[in-house]
Amino acid sequence: MTIAHETLPAGTLVTVCGESLDVGMIDAFKQQMQPLMSAGTTIILNLEHVLFVDSSALGALLLCQRQLARNHGRLLICNVTAQVRTQFDLVHIQRVMPVYATVADALADAPGPP
Numbered sequence: 001m002t003i004a005h006e007t008l009p010a011g012t013l014v015t016v017c018g019e020s021l022d023v024g025m026i027d028a029f030k031q032q033m034q035p036l037m038s039a040g041t042t043i044i045l046n047l048e049h050v051l052f053v054d055s056s057a058l059g060a061l062l063l064c065q066r067q068l069a070r071n072h073g074r075l076l077i078c079n080v081t082a083q084v085r086t087q088f089d090l091v092h093i094q095r096v097m098p099v100y101a102t103v104a105d106a107l108a109d110a111p112g113p114p
Helices: 026-036 055-070 082-091 103-109
Strands: 002-008 011-017 042-046 074-078
Touching: 002 026, 011 026, 026 055, 042 055, 042 103, 055 074, 074 103
Parallel strands: 011 042, 042 074
Antiparallel strands: 002 011
16 A cells, blocks of 8 residues: 655645555555644544555544644545445544545635635
C-alpha cells in the first residue's frame, strides 16, 4: 500500500493505492499521511482503489480527522467503493467526517485558498 498525493488550490488530494487498508498496512498509512497533515490543511482522501478496510483503518481515519480538526484542517473522504461504503455505514462514519461520491464533490465542499 502506498499513497499518491497532489497539491491542489483547495487542499491535498491523497489517493490510496492498494486494495485493502488493514492492520498490516496501517502503520505505513499513518507514516505517509503524517507529513501531509499540516495546520489548516484540507485532505481529500480518494479511496477508489480500496476494496476493504478493517477496524484499524477506521481508527486511523478517525485519528487523522481529529489531528486535522485540532489544527483547523479537514479530512474529506471520496470515491468510496460499495464494499467500503457498507463498512462506513455500519459504523456511521459520515457522522464524524464527510464522505463524498467523487473527488469533484469533495473539492466543491473544500475551502478554497486563503
